[in-house]
Amino acid sequence: MHRLAAVALAAVLLVPPAARALDALRVSAIPDESPTELQRKFEPLGKYLEKNIGLPVKFVPVTDYAATVEGLAAGKLDMVWYGGFTFVQARRRTGNAIPIVQRAEDARFHSKFIVPASSKAQSLKDLKGASFAFGSVSSTSGHLMPRYFLLQAGIDPDKDFAKVAYSGAHDVTAKWVEAGKVDAGALNESIWQRLVDEKKIDTSKVRVLWTTPEYQDYNWTVRGDLDPKLVEKLRAAFLALDPAKPEDKAILDLQRASRFIPTSPEAYKNIEQAARSAGLIKD
Amino acid sequence: MSAAVLHERPPLPLLLRWPGLVLAAVLGVAWRMSEGSLAALLAPEARAAAADFARGFWPPAHSPEFLRFLVRPLVETVAIALAGMTLALVLAAPLAWLATAPGVARAEGDAPGPLRRGAWLAARTVLNLMRSVPELVWALVFVRALGLGPAAGVAAIGIGYAGVVGKVFAEIWESSPCAPARALAAAGAPPRRAFALAVLPGSAPLLASYALYRLDCALRASAVLGLVGAGGMGVQLEFSLKMFAYDEVATLVLALFAVVAAVDLLSAWARRRLAESRGLFPAGPGALRWRAAILGTWLALAAGAAAYLELPLGELFSGATLRSAAGFFGSMFPPDLSPGFLRALVPAAAETLAVSILGSAIASVLGLGLALAAVHPGTRGLAGAPGDSRLRSGARLALAAGARGAMNLLRTLPELLWALLVIFAVGLGPFAGALALGIHNAGVLGRLYAEALEEVPPGPVAALRGAGARPLAATLLAALPQAWPQLVAYTLYRWEVAVRASAVLGVVGAGGIGALLHVSLNLFQHHRTATLVAAIVVLVTAVDLFSGWLRARILAGPASRAAPRAACAPGLANAT
Numbered sequence: 103m104h105r106l107a108a109v110a111l112a113a114v115l116l117v118p119p120a121a122r123a124l125d126a127l128r129v130s131a132i133p134d135e136s137p138t139e140l141q142r143k144f145e146p147l148g149k150y151l152e153k154n155i156g157l158p159v160k161f162v163p164v165t166d167y168a169a170t171v172e173g174l175a176a177g178k179l180d181m182v183w184y185g186g187f188t189f190v191q192a193r194r195r196t197g198n199a200i201p202i203v204q205r206a207e208d209a210r211f212h213s214k215f216i217v218p219a220s221s222k223a224q225s226l227k228d229l230k231g232a233s234f235a236f237g238s239v240s241s242t243s244g245h246l247m248p249r250y251f252l253l254q255a256g257i258d259p260d261k262d263f264a265k266v267a268y269s270g271a272h273d274v275t276a277k278w279v280e281a282g283k284v285d286a287g288a289l290n291e292s293i294w295q296r297l298v299d300e301k302k303i304d305t306s307k308v309r310v311l312w313t314t315p316e317y318q319d320y321n322w323t324v325r326g327d328l329d330p331k332l333v334e335k336l337r338a339a340f341l342a343l344d345p346a347k348p349e350d351k352a353i354l355d356l357q358r359a360s361r362f363i364p365t366s367p368e369a370y371k372n373i374e375q376a377a378r379s380a381g382l383i384k385d
Numbered sequence: 386m387s388a389a390v391l392h393e394r395p396p397l398p399l400l401l402r403w404p405g406l407v408l409a410a411v412l413g414v415a416w417r418m419s420e421g422s423l424a425a426l427l428a429p430e431a432r433a434a435a436a437d438f439a440r441g442f443w444p445p446a447h448s449p450e451f452l453r454f455l456v457r458p459l460v461e462t463v464a465i466a467l468a469g470m471t472l473a474l475v476l477a478a479p480l481a482w483l484a485t486a487p488g489v490a491r492a493e494g495d496a497p498g499p500l501r502r503g504a505w506l507a508a509r510t511v512l513n514l515m516r517s518v519p520e521l522v523w524a525l526v527f528v529r530a531l532g533l534g535p536a537a538g539v540a541a542i543g544i545g546y547a548g549v550v551g552k553v554f555a556e557i558w559e560s561s562p563c564a565p566a567r568a569l570a571a572a573g574a575p576p577r578r579a580f581a582l583a584v585l586p587g588s589a590p591l592l593a594s595y596a597l598y599r600l601d602c603a604l605r606a607s608a609v610l611g612l613v614g615a616g617g618m619g620v621q622l623e624f625s626l627k628m629f630a631y632d633e634v635a636t637l638v639l640a641l642f643a644v645v646a647a648v649d650l651l652s653a654w655a656r657r658r659l660a661e662s663r664g665l666f667p668a669g670p671g672a673l674r675w676r677a678a679i680l681g682t683w684l685a686l687a688a689g690a691a692a693y694l695e696l697p698l699g700e701l702f703s704g705a706t707l708r709s710a711a712g713f714f715g716s717m718f719p720p721d722l723s724p725g726f727l728r729a730l731v732p733a734a735a736e737t738l739a740v741s742i743l744g745s746a747i748a749s750v751l752g753l754g755l756a757l758a759a760v761h762p763g764t765r766g767l768a769g770a771p772g773d774s775r776l777r778s779g780a781r782l783a784l785a786a787g788a789r790g791a792m793n794l795l796r797t798l799p800e801l802l803w804a805l806l807v808i809f810a811v812g813l814g815p816f817a818g819a820l821a822l823g824i825h826n827a828g829v830l831g832r833l834y835a836e837a838l839e840e841v842p843p844g845p846v847a848a849l850r851g852a853g854a855r856p857l858a859a860t861l862l863a864a865l866p867q868a869w870p871q872l873v874a875y876t877l878y879r880w881e882v883a884v885r886a887s888a889v890l891g892v893v894g895a896g897g898i899g900a901l902l903h904v905s906l907n908l909f910q911h912h913r914t915a916t917l918v919a920a921i922v923v924l925v926t927a928v929d930l931f932s933g934w935l936r937a938r939i940l941a942g943p944a945s946r947a948a949p950r951a952a953c954a955p956g957l958a959n960a961t
Contacts, residue, residue: 165613191909240908281434281809284813
């Protein structure tokens, strides 16, 4: 009886998962903005992709960065919108995840350090002893790169800040600084721009202290074992989005992209290097 | 006679003898370590945040899109709780049977050999491990091991609650009368049959009643699992809170409140029906029909929940999932025991402990105030004197109703969500965590305190009232001293729950060991995760043991009437 159970368990563990014919493309995104915002952003893009690849596209809302990495690794997600650092994590976790496209803006991305308008700080150095908000632990523009540049400026966040908090998302970081809940914070420049443009943040209460040098950020990544033909179709669909066409422009605007460009794993070597020197990945 | 009782055991001077002094010192240290600060509490920012919240709360968000959007997370929350609780029962029943003390088996005519004793020890250990890890940590782990979504939430509640349900079931069986089993065994029944026919039927209503009660707790737990990606409404609540969208928070909280209240009422009704049919054997076909109906409804609802959540049961037990779970747990070993990491771990663990102590203290003070206001006016002479004006007794009734409403509201929102709110008033850090624990548990303790106060023997209260004491004075001088050991025991139980919550508060920025756990999970530092989970288990177990020892000492005294309740009390006190 026991032996039977053991044999059954071994059989279950050894048989490889059956290659599954895709009945829908399951897409997700790191939750760097509120779930309602992510869903709203994705809808027109999802419809466009559906038309171009001839498969239903299903958006799977995920509320945890690391869970999107595990989701791709476990084959529960087919395509994910990753930040640079989560892509590096996904690539290390799976070994074969493929970044297919990024926004033109992502090749030259920046983070903003923001402080309340009344703050006396004039440079990063003045932030010693402050309470500081990063975005999510796994965020590139909200944690990794700001941490990296802080270290470069001689500030060790774990030692030199009175308190380090992870707000979880970029728009939350901005709200926290605006409300004076922390002395300073760092966030993604494109979300900062949207908050300012849409007047979601009161610029008489918050000012930008410093903008980081440029680095590579977000991309669309697919599972390494996805059908190569499908991958090509997806890449082509993204690259075909033309800002001159009004209906394409609407999709691109929601993604805050001027257009999409091809990308490759090599583009993210520097991010991996930064993560290593900031102590966020260890080998 | 009442005077004699009071003289035998004067309760308040106890605070001035050494236990009181130790308690004061411990609270002082906890206050310091939690970075407690009256200034932060009274600062203009705190008042502004509270005012913002009060203003933003009304009117609740009621746009059609938001309400439509709300339906799915809400139903999902209920479904996760139901499916999770069902899984917990399935896991707990066999473990509880194995974990029941060998004495019960002896009564059934079994002579437990070393194998059975080994199984007993193993089952106890497994149950304790399941219980010691907070649900949210189980959820964090299962989101990694099983993938996203409600399946992880169901597994987290299933495993986390199986621990406590199994323990309580075992205790119920241990405290069942052994005579029937002994009689059956003497008449030649094999042990398992003696158990099935003599122990199980008598205890069934208690088991069912506890399971129903626990469903309430599962519902509240399920409402926060979304914070870590395990489905349900938690994630929307978190975002609405963090974005200061208090009108949305209001709608979400009211919705959760309504659902919890509905489940509360249903389960209270079902528990009453079960209690009526209680006895060694169901009184008759009518009672049997009730039991079958309640069981059938539960099973149908659980099946519905599983279908709604699209629980991939086949996939859940598939090779791929087992491999990925095994891979995840494998990657946790060996735990990270590097000196640098341990140096960061010790202060974090101490902070978690301090937050739990300060939080429980705040909860007991607030809870006592609420309980005194809420003691049912009609109860045992605590009510207004016959000479009271109608206005006065009306005000007293309104006050009691208000206090009960407040306690229910405080209870409905779990600690983690309170923490998100409090953070905006007093800033990030452990003090926010302690306040959040205090606020949530004040609701739980207030209810338990009020029940204990209402159940004291009425003699002394009536005597004081007869002598012309006002109701509050009579409660304070006659009811409170009698209920005192019970209140202290409830507070200690609640501390055991608080330390579990305090271990995860860091996930939302309220300090302690949870903050380290959150970082290690997000950075895939699984060796550290293993160390942190082990540290939480050690901390929680130490608190359980210490508090159990204290409780035994306190209840061992004159309050012998509290003893029979001790077995089922952990359940009561473990309400989240």
